[in-house]
Amino acid sequence: MRQTLQDFLKEVENKNPNQPEFLQAVSEAAENIFPFIEENKKYQNQAILERMVEAERIIIFRVAWTDDSGAIRVNRGYRVQMNSAIGPYKGGLRFHPTVNLNILKFLAFEQVLKNSLTTLALGGAKGGSDFNPKGKSDAEVMRFCQNFMTELAKHIGAQTDIPAGDIGVGNREIGYLFGQYKKLQNNFTGVLTGKEIAYGGSLIRPEATGYGTVYFVEHMLQGQNKSIKGKQVCISGSGNVAQYAAEKAIEYGAKVITLSDSSGYIHDKEGIDQEKLDYVKELKNGKRGRIKSYVEEYPHAVYHANKAPWEEKCEVALPCATENELNATAAKTLVKNGCLAIGEGANMPCTKDAVDILQEAKILYGIGKAANAGGVAVSGLEMSQNAMGVRWSAEKVNEELKKIMKEIHQACVEYGTLENGEIDYIKGANIAGFKKVADAMLAQGAV
Ligand SMILES: NC(=O)c1ccc[n+]([C@@H]2O[C@H](COP(=O)([O-])OP(=O)(O)OC[C@H]3O[C@@H](n4cnc5c(N)ncnc54)[C@H](OP(=O)(O)O)[C@@H]3O)[C@@H](O)[C@H]2O)c1
Numbered sequence: 001m002r003q004t005l006q007d008f009l010k011e012v013e014n015k016n017p018n019q020p021e022f023l024q025a026v027s028e029a030a031e032n033i034f035p036f037i038e039e040n041k042k043y044q045n046q047a048i049l050e051r052m053v054e055a056e057r058i059i060i061f062r063v064a065w066t067d068d069s070g071a072i073r074v075n076r077g078y079r080v081q082m083n084s085a086i087g088p089y090k091g092g093l094r095f096h097p098t099v100n101l102n103i104l105k106f107l108a109f110e111q112v113l114k115n116s117l118t119t120l121a122l123g124g125a126k127g128g129s130d131f132n133p134k135g136k137s138d139a140e141v142m143r144f145c146q147n148f149m150t151e152l153a154k155h156i157g158a159q160t161d162i163p164a165g166d167i168g169v170g171n172r173e174i175g176y177l178f179g180q181y182k183k184l185q186n187n188f189t190g191v192l193t194g195k196e197i198a199y200g201g202s203l204i205r206p207e208a209t210g211y212g213t214v215y216f217v218e219h220m221l222q223g224q225n226k227s228i229k230g231k232q233v234c235i236s237g238s239g240n241v242a243q244y245a246a247e248k249a250i251e252y253g254a255k256v257i258t259l260s261d262s263s264g265y266i267h268d269k270e271g272i273d274q275e276k277l278d279y280v281k282e283l284k285n286g287k288r289g290r291i292k293s294y295v296e297e298y299p300h301a302v303y304h305a306n307k308a309p310w311e312e313k314c315e316v317a318l319p320c321a322t323e324n325e326l327n328a329t330a331a332k333t334l335v336k337n338g339c340l341a342i343g344e345g346a347n348m349p350c351t352k353d354a355v356d357i358l359q360e361a362k363i364l365y366g367i368g369k370a371a372n373a374g375g376v377a378v379s380g381l382e383m384s385q386n387a388m389g390v391r392w393s394a395e396k397v398n399e400e401l402k403k404i405m406k407e408i409h410q411a412c413v414e415y416g417t418l419e420n421g422e423i424d425y426i427k428g429a430n431i432a433g434f435k436k437v438a439d440a441m442l443a444q445g446a447v
């Protein structure tokens with residue numbers, strides 16, 4: 001008798017105790033992939049899903065560094081090299097106090113399917129540390145990054161594993177990490193993406209995740225003869241993804257009314273325009289300040305401490321902060337307020353209950369592994385430019401990004417269209433992402 005989905009998930013849980021987010025990510029994908037395997041003989045009896053939930057390699061290491069007072073601090077570093085069936089390991093590094101193996105395994109598992117959707121040859125990985133860059137001086141961040149890379153450098157390479165940014169890792173951190181890698185290896189190579197232009201970065205990489213999310217949402221809306229133009233949009237987060245999702249939404253004629261951070265959200269009922277967004281960029285990227293300062297600059301706006309923005313009325317919601325930030329209560333409010341579409345700029349930002357409510361209400365649901373794949377896709381383009389020793393124009397990279405997001409949307413439609421004609425984007429993304437990785441794994445034998 002063949003294993004049931006429930007048996008499979010129980011086994012994953014037993015092997016990975018106390019890892020709820022990892023289990024959440026695996027369950028969400030397996031619910032679609034399991035029936036697909038049942039329908040397709042060639043994927044049966046190959047333990048493909050069983051192999052995919054087991055990382056190829058996990059590296060855990062000590063990072064000792066000295067703070068500005070001379071005290072020695074100790075953090076834990078990780079790299080989860082999840083799957084290399086279709087290309088070298090690829091995925092970001094997260095520096096945040098909540099980082100642990102559970103979080104990084106969920107992110108690495110998602111990354112495998114996401115990278116497969118990009119149409120590029122990218123395996124999946126994720127890494128990071130429980131180091132908190134907030135409140136640290138530049139010199140402390142630099143010393144941490146150097147010590148982190150001293151170990152990580154042994155396990156990565158331009159053809160092996162190419163890390164990039166994620167929460168808490170932006171171009172400052174990538175610069176320090178790159179500098180240390182180059183010094184250790186005596187090798188100037190495209191071993192990281194998200195680099196600054198001056199030393200091999202790609203134009204449009206900072207913008208790519210947020211822009212890509214809006215391109216994806218626009219494709220979903222166009223499928224219903226609608227557009228984001230003129231729509232009221234709520235965005236959570238005010239970091240890299242949120243800033244550029246807001247920028248593209250504004251450019252497309254939407255009215256963006258919220259941004260947030262982990263302390264609360266701002267509501268600007270007049271809409272955040274490009275000038276106000278430039279202020280936010282300087283506040284967050286330059287001054288490393290808090291979003292509540294927005295209301296000092298723009299007093300007509302309102303700050304809501306310790307709250308998420310989903311209570312504001314919107315037609316499009318773009319969660320761009322972190323995992324499980326949008327719960328069932330928020331989902332019910334979005335439905336009640338007439339929300340038409342969700343575009344997940346963040347990875348797994350909706351709880352399982354919230355997903356069920358949003359899908360039940362037939363809201364267009366742009367799942368993260370599809371909707372936010374533009375960032376890693378342009379990382380792939382950065383790798384290509386580094387390998388060729390060329391720099392493409394912003395226009396060319398943006399056109400490539402648009403093309404990739406369109407292809408990802410098409411893949412979701414191909415594998416996610418239901419008998420009644422509706423599109424289940426979760427199903428489409430999971431199956432399309434799985435198929436390519438599974439085909440490569442089958443071809444490469446039991447490794
Ligand atoms: N960067 C990329 O290319 C990329 C690509 C695909 C997906 N993603 C995903 O997008 C999300 C945001 O990444 P990012 O690169 O924009 O990171 P970031 O620049 O560090 O910004 C993160 C934002 O999320 C907020 N946030 C973090 N934890 C939170 C929490 N527990 N509750 C509420 N807000 C919280 C942060 O606020 P505080 O400042 O208060 O912490 C900040 O505003 C993550 O899920 C990431 O995995 C990123």
Ligand SMILES: N[C@@H](CCC(=O)O)C(=O)O
Pocket residue numbers: 090091092093114162163164165166193347372373375376377379
């Ligand atoms: N951390 C990002 C970007 C990864 C990359 O560019 O390698 C993600 O979740 O997709």
